[in-house]
Amino acid sequence: MIPLALIEDALVYANLLLMLTVGFTLTYLIAKIPNFAHGEFAGIGVYITFTVAQVWKSNPYLAVPLAFIISAFSGALIYNGVLRTLKRFGGTMISLTISTLAMQIMISALLNIYADYLYPIAGAYSRLFLFRHLDFEFIGLPGVLIVSTIFLLTLITFLHLMLTRTRFGISLRAVVEDSSLASILGVNVELACTISWMLTAGIAGVAGSLLPLWFQGHPYTGSMLLTSVFAASILGGLSSIYGAMIGAYIIGLTEIFGTYLLAQTFGAQLTAYRSLIPLTILCIVLLIFPRGITGLIEDLQARRASKAMVKIRGEGS
Amino acid sequence: MIEVYDLNAGYGKLHILYDVKLKVNDNEIVTVLGPNGSGKSTLLKTIMGLTTIYGGKIIFDGKDVTKLRPDEKAKLGLAYIPQIGNVFTNLTVKENLIMAGLTLDKSEFNDRLEYALSVFPFLKACLDRKVKTLSGGERQMLSMAMALIMKSKFIMFDEPTGNLAPKIATEVLNKIIELREQSKLTILLVEQAARKALEVSDRAYLLVSGRVIYEGSSKELLEHPELGKLYLGVKKL
Incomplete structure (x- = not known):
């Protein structure tokens, strides 16, 4: 029998991981570089909650909007202050990626x-x-489970509607596919990138601000979460935010339940090696299906389409 | 409409265009011809703001647009239809048309969309289809429908008939003439199919190794005893 607290643990963790993974994937799709500093936006959120709850002695949920704003501002600052400047001086993808590591x-x-x-x-x-x-x-x-779930459902609905129904969302998808073509059609690509960095950093900040209400917060929270975010994003396929959502939930639940089962079987000392679970999944994905869940779904759709085509041709002849 | 003076441009440190001078008047079709690697596509990209400009000026409707970003030029009425990658394959046909109308308000977009769909009626049936499911010819037609929707006065086409079957290529070139006549557009065309392009255009430029070596009427170039044979594979009739 799985304890209820463990299920709550897993759901809260998966919710927070999903918020971080969606942002990480979206940033990767638009800027074409993995942002190693993405977890740190959550770290900023963690310390905003600490400031609100312990220094100002206020309700920790007041930290949520504040975390969104400050993290979004940090995201804009990193993109415009570091990445755009490096790009202007001819920075390559590798140097830009390393600069995000330096920022982290x-x-x-x-x-x-x-x-x-x-x-x-x-x-x-x-x-x-x-x-x-x-x-x-x-x-x-627990309140954090309810709040994070409501926030997540709102976020998914918002992102879906934004990306499919609004001009800005369609422009973002266009920038993801071909930023040069998008620019000649009138999209200010740098502005679109800045807004997306603000949005994704803000969401990561919210995830971080909710985290100390259920898990321990410390200055390395962001960097420790990055392994799981990376694994979830790659499992999702790195090419779709919907894949990222599925990947985040699989990694989040597997990490919590897997650690529990391993600790039950081999002893509590194994919990220290918890990050091995997402790392193992990451290796398996890269070795067996490197295009992740999105790639698997696309392959399946292509196979179905080709079977349908063969059938039509067969009927034709 | 557009004037280019002493344009020197390239990609990073790779210098491609040397002292290019070019002029396209209102409602004209001008063709830029030249062998592979002569800098034809780079010229169009440079006018649109997608390359590095080392020197020279680009004047559009009397305004210096040399240093403007591509999106700023698009808002002024310049449009560029690249040779490949001129549509978003992961978006639907309708979303591509929406992208083309980004600089328009809603009512103007609806009017232009209706007009574009009347010119390319086959698109009506596939508005919700992903562009990756369309054929090469259909994609080219979609890119031209997008050009019709754009708030553009001046359109640059980069090899619109490249990789198309001869029948479809003729259809595409006929549509370009229609665009000029019905929408009063000014067109700059880069083409490999020299004879066909010269037949539809008023004037032509011949670009060799990044320099303009001929400027004149299309008819003169078609009948030129040496240039046509040397650079364009055009045999005298």
């Missing part, structure tokens, strides 16, 4: 400094903190 290290260091700065002000530990006691309960369910 820098933000992580800044979060460490901020954590040390907060310790005497808050009068509480600013590392490895947990705010479950500040969360509310509704019909026996």
Whole structure:
């Protein structure tokens, strides 16, 4: 029998991972580089919640909009201040990717400094903190599970409608496919990229702000989450945000339930190796179906179409 | 309509165009011809703002547009239809047409969409189909329908008949003439099929190794004793 707390653990984690993975994949599709600093936007969210709850002594949920705004601003700053500048000076994809790694290290260091700065002000530990006691309960369910699920459903609906029904969303998909063609049709590609970076960084900030209500927060939260985000995005196929959603849920649930089962079988010391689960899935995907779930679905559709074509030709002759 | 003065351009440090001068008057069809690698496509890309400009000026409707971004030029009425990759294959036909009308308000877009669909009626039946399911000829027609929707006064076509069956290629060139006549557009055309292109255009430029070596009427170029034979594979009738 699986304990209820474990199911709650898994669902909250999968929800937060999905928010991060969708943003990571969308950024990759538009900017064509993996943003290694993406997890750090969640790290920013974690410390905004700490500031709101421990320094301002306010409701931790007030941190959610604040985390969105500050993380979105950080995303815009990284894109325009670092990536666009490097591109202007002829930066290659490799140098741009390495610059995001540098940004990840820098933000992580800044979060460490901020954590040390907060310790005497808050009068509480600013590392490895947990705010479950500040969360509310509704019909026996933790508030963070309800809030993250509602936010996620709203996010998925919003993204789907934006990408398929609005001119901006269609332009974004056009930029993903061919940014040069999109620009000659009137799309300001840099503005589209800036907005998408703001949006995805903001969503990651929200995920981070909800995290300390269920899991321990620390300055390395973002970088530790990155392994799972990376695995989920690659499992999804890196070419579709819908694939990313499926990938995130599979990785999120497998990581929590897998760790539990391994700990039950081999002992609690195995929980320290939890990140091996997404890494193992990542290796399997890259070896067996490198185009991920989206690739599998596309192959299946192509096979069906070709069978239908053969049937039509057969009937014709 | 458009004037190009002493244009020097290329890709990064790769210099392709040297001191190119070109002029296209209102409602004219002008063809740029030349052997492979002569810089024809680069010239169109440069006018649209997709390459590195080292020197020279591009004047459009009396305004210096040399340093403008492609999206800013599109808003002024310049359009460029690339040789390949001129439609978004992962979007539907309707979404491609919406992309073409980005610079228009809704009512103007609806009017132009209706007009484009009347010129290319086969598109009506496949508005919700992904473009990757269309044939090469159908995609080319879609790109021309997109050109009709764009708020453009000046359209540059880069080898619109490339890789098309002869019958479809003739149809495409006829549509280009229709565009000029019905929509009062000015057209700059880059073509490999020299004879056909010269037949539909008023004037022509011959580009060799990034330099203009001939400028004159299409008829004169068709009948030129040396140039036609040397560079265009055009045999004198």
